[in-house]
Amino acid sequence: MKKFTFITAIALLTLVSCVQPTNKRADYNSSTGNGWGGSGGSDNGWNNGGTDWGDDSGSGDNGNNEDTTPGDGYGDGNEGGVADGGQTQDFYTIEGITLHGNSRVNGSNAWWSSTSLGDGQLILYTDSRLNIRVRPRQAPAQGTMDSYGVKCHYNPQPYEKLKIKLCIRSESGTCSYRTVTFGDIATDKVSKVKEFSGSYIPNTAGPVVIDVLDVQWDWSCQYYLNQGYSSDDPAIAGYCQMSSVWQNDCVSFDLQFSTDYTKDFPPSAPRM
Numbered sequence: 001m002k003k004f005t006f007i008t009a010i011a012l013l014t015l016v017s018c019v020q021p022t023n024k025r026a027d028y029n030s031s032t033g034n035g036w037g038g039s040g041g042s043d044n045g046w047n048n049g050g051t052d053w054g055d056d057s058g059s060g061d062n063g064n065n066e067d068t069t070p071g072d073g074y075g076d077g078n079e080g081g082v083a084d085g086g087q088t089q090d091f092y093t094i095e096g097i098t099l100h101g102n103s104r105v106n107g108s109n110a111w112w113s114s115t116s117l118g119d120g121q122l123i124l125y126t127d128s129r130l131n132i133r134v135r136p137r138q139a140p141a142q143g144t145m146d147s148y149g150v151k152c153h154y155n156p157q158p159y160e161k162l163k164i165k166l167c168i169r170s171e172s173g174t175c176s177y178r179t180v181t182f183g184d185i186a187t188d189k190v191s192k193v194k195e196f197s198g199s200y201i202p203n204t205a206g207p208v209v210i211d212v213l214d215v216q217w218d219w220s221c222q223y224y225l226n227q228g229y230s231s232d233d234p235a236i237a238g239y240c241q242m243s244s245v246w247q248n249d250c251v252s253f254d255l256q257f258s259t260d261y262t263k264d265f266p267p268s269a270p271r272m
Contacts, residue, residue: 073189074270077135077256081263091258091265092123096137098146098252099215101245112147112212115171124207126259130196132180132210133265136162136187137252144250152250159219161186162253163242166212168196170204175211178202180272184218184242190256192270215251216242 081091097112105113114121124130139156146152163183167175178200182191202208221240225231231240245251258264 072186074192075190076188077190079266081258082266083263087261087263089262091256091262094255096252097255098140098144098250100146100150100248100250102247103146103148110211110213111215114210121207124259126201126208128197128201129260130168130201130208130257131193131265132255132257133191133193134164134182134185135190135254135256136185137254138187140250140252146250154249157219157249159217159251161218162251163216164212164253165214166210168202169209169211170202171206171209173202179213192272193265194272210255215245217245217251218242
């Protein structure tokens with residue numbers, strides 16, 4: 001399958017490793033500040049400055065969001081697309097979106113936006129179809145540059161699954177109700193496909209914008225299990241099974257999507 005790579009991870013010189021993260025370092029990611037609707041706190045990733053992304057309550061995903069059934073994933077995502085209107089271009093893959101736990105688009109609470117693609121954003125022109133899925137990747141190597149040009153200084157953490165929340169909007173609009181959560185998806189496997197169509201496609205003369213609103217991993221939970229805690233221990237409430245990525249650590253994933261002008265995902269790719 002032909003792929004269009006807009007963001008690549010660049011391997012640099014290996015630096016001296018930092019010590020294993022401590023509980024203090026992970027405190028940022030407690031259930032009251034994990035960006036997924038915790039019970040309070042001042043760093044919930046939704047309403048503290050920048051653009052309002054359509055979740056004023058602080059209660060996490062609103063009623064219009066959908067979740068994949070938690071599982072290991074649904075194939076490697078390397079299958080070819082299917083033309084339903086004479087299209088010759090395969091569905092697109094934006095590879096290697098690499099982010100720190102504290103990565104944010106300037107002036108907003110989004111972690112990443114397709115507006116960063118520049119002219120590449122033009123591939124998101126569509127009128128009636130925008131089908132999307134995600135593919136978590138293994139943690140980037142120490143020294144990799146993230147999608148903002150910031151170096152991943154620490155040894156990669158061995159997470160096995162990611163949970164990714166995104167939205168689609170017009171260039172001047174907010175996310176409102178066009179949001180979706182994919183999770184919990186194993187690394188190097190794809191999620192189910194979320195199909196946006198009809199009124200769910202933003203009414204815009206320009207390309208649709210995809211924003212990544214938040215990312216969670218399973219490593220915080222596994223880290224504490226490795227220390228002898230049990231997953232139901234109140235001392236680690238909010239970390240299992242999924243919780244926010246530690247601020248100074250990096251994760252990586254791909255976005256795949258089809259439009260009016262590309263082949264669609266094959267029928268064998270499960271839908272939500």
